[in-house]
Amino acid sequence: MSHSTVETTAARTDDASAGSWWRQAVVYQIYPRSFADANADGLGDLRGILSHVDYLAELGIDAVWLSPFYPSALADGGYDVADYRDVDPRLGTLDDFDDLVTALHTRGLRIVVDIVPNHTSDLHPWFREALAGGRGSGARDRYIFREGTGPDGSEPPTDWQSFFGGSAWERVEDGQWYLHNFAVEQPDLNWSHPQVRADFLATLRFWSDRGVDGFRIDVAHMLTKDLGDPLPTWAELQARPIDGSHPMIDRDDVHDVYAEWRSVFDSYDPPRTAVAEAWVHPSRVPLYARPESLGQSFNFDLLLAEFDAGQFRTVVTDNLELATRSGSSSTWVLSNHDVVRHPTRYGLPARTSTAQTPALEWLRSGGIEPALDRDRGLRRARAASLLVLALPGSTYLYQGEELGLHEVAEIPDEVRQDPAYVRTKGAQIGRDGCRVPLPWSAHAPAFGFGAGGAHLPQPDWYAACAVDVESADPGSTLSMYRRALALRHQLQTKEQLTWIETGRPDVLHFERANGWHVLTTFGTDPYPFPGSALLVSSSPFAGDVVPGETTVWFRRGALPSSQDG
Template structure:
């Protein structure tokens, strides 16, 4: 195997497979259940590879399937180099990778380097050890403030609500930027990076094609753990502001990404993408320097409302952020942490119409696209009953924040009643609404007007039509509430109308539209591709 010293950074490879790939995020719990327990698993994913090939995706991103007590549905990892029995075993993982590759679909997996589970052997050893010990130094254990140490060491809050500190019986406190069951690792401890290298190589040797780095702007903590500015925005759905909040985006985090890149480059053709919730384009660009991550999730499009000016601004910022390093931009409209965009854009028929339009905008852009499982079916968020909510955010917020369960409901595959072919059992880990009968993959496959057919058609054209090429976009003049851009290189024009009335189409022949056209007019809440 060639080592990293023999390789130029892969960013120099203009033909790397990931530079214009369509990825599909599989939220493993909610994709397909093979054993009837109501929870999705690895064999369930394998059983639906034919569907994914039909959809036309190039690669999968699997959310964590590692050994975990499931306090945060797998993002609390007790053993990063094994499969939780809930999802299968290592043999099931190997079968999935092998069969996905036969379908010409690559497989990337989640990596969770910011924290472990509180059940991880390291944290259990820390609890058994004395303050100041080698074992405790793998995490952030600190004495409390106040005359009796009964106050947390600083004012940091958890992303899930409440303080970021929990006290242990001997009086010390430990840091967790998420749930108390997710203690943060200390990356200055020599065993922490060494263990990550073992994890990377373990999965790379099993044939994975890359990694998605969870909380890629986390890991590094500033010396002395200074207080955060009370004005700092809270919540995982908000862009991080480095100037106010020392919890994330510390400059030392880039050493972690250089380490990851060095290992990944030992395996030609593999890649890494980071989850990067940072505000400034310049700070985002640091994560995708040639010796760091290949790609970065830029969430501006997720945060943009359905408004042409806001969407255009999100696109321009996303392009500007990657331009210095000639890294492809990455586009996504939904994921497992944010409300589904059908709901964000207004819900009901209006939300679906707007989601169809934004699908064409997203798939017309240069770079990399990430789809979230179920968006190709037009699934909305589900307003779940309180008894069904499981997200730690619901508990940590004192039942004031409903959390992310509404975008994680298991997918409907076929039939007229729950569980819609998701499971052979009667129940699912989150309940599916009866109204999804008309949104099943089965009901949409043969319907040329369905959301699924739109996605299939758009993905196919994106891969095969000569007009959809070139790394830059050129903006046209457009009426208020609208925009139009052209792909420089291929010539595709994409126009979006978010205004209240129809507007004249740009010149060209219609290649694909998100809804019915009105002669030479582009109707409201509609997008079109022209050549």
């Protein structure tokens, strides 16, 4: 069979030194409060993570990314930080953190931590000082305070809306208002203030000195702001182009901040890494991923894509091109703590151009409408996961995806925790469904999460997905991930990909530089199989065709077959 080929090559390096570990790493995201609970209070903690370090090492990942574990009132799942250089006492101590770093490093795993620089908690000492200091105080200058409108200043400075619903302004006791683009408990910082910039440099050094290998930067595109006077209306703000000069989003001057951060990162040996959470126009992504800035930026396009060959090929091609432009490597994400898990997304009917929409409708119905095909969703998720794990660049896994977990829809309204759900009175269903504590043991209390129960209710169907059950099943999703990650380490090569034309719009086939082939059937029809299988996402197949909705890794020629999925 002849094929026409095209080649997309990301910026690459042959340097296998410690400084470039991140370029093709598999990073496992842990949401600490939902991973494992060691002290039986219903909330996951650092000792809980420590108790499962061997599980992480056996999975075959390269690094762990910890979502916020800092002191927090949990107004937004820990992203309301009261102290950037400590551990929430409900989650442990700095000694526990040091023990975790040591345990990971001993097993050859690196650690990445979340930094939340756009806003603090309203319990942060700086904000308390700002409230006590009153109008005109230097403490208020670290945040964004404004006078209200109307005869007595009782109306907000503008009609801006928070991402979590309601006004983006909150009035304090003396009558002034402060800006919060997210929850009321998350006042935005003023990044033109030198103390703000200096304090975060100190925070980066604090964690780097404790052995942290890298940082994930939350809302990296929103730090710097130029609000001007008078302030624009919401309609005017929405109409402004996001091209580097917007008053609030993706401003060019944010990279002055990151240049300072890069100096700190590069002062360590090996240099500390960073990855930006930057929801910006694709043409702007390379600015964050440049080596003189943060060095890498998340690619979220697959979170919005359907299980569709054309969409996947476009996303892969475009993002490898962006990586070439920045000199970085791409990042691949199918699930995280902010979106509906991909087995559920892929098991729902595609009704719109946004993959999240049917999933959100399904959540609002309590998991009833539209109808979820769980088996098909998992089959597609396994196929997508094997495709992504074979791409050049780094892959970010979200805790529980290696178990094939679906989103949890059956959460009573009264126990939901997401501020988006609370502030919008249920109009936004929130993100609790992907944050339900993990199942470790099918028959233990709280499925082995902890003896004190779980802070979000776990569904009965978790029993079949528990780690102990899946570990004993060679056909489980966990077994597939373990085999895939072990094989990836053997096959990983230069950051190069060559598309091979298949003659079918629903089938993708690419080759890595060392003869590692990957073929995915996105449709339901089988496809002639051109090699000897190394790994298959679904059940082993008989004969010379790949089943529908399946990914197979292979090399051409007579190689020992290991088709177990």
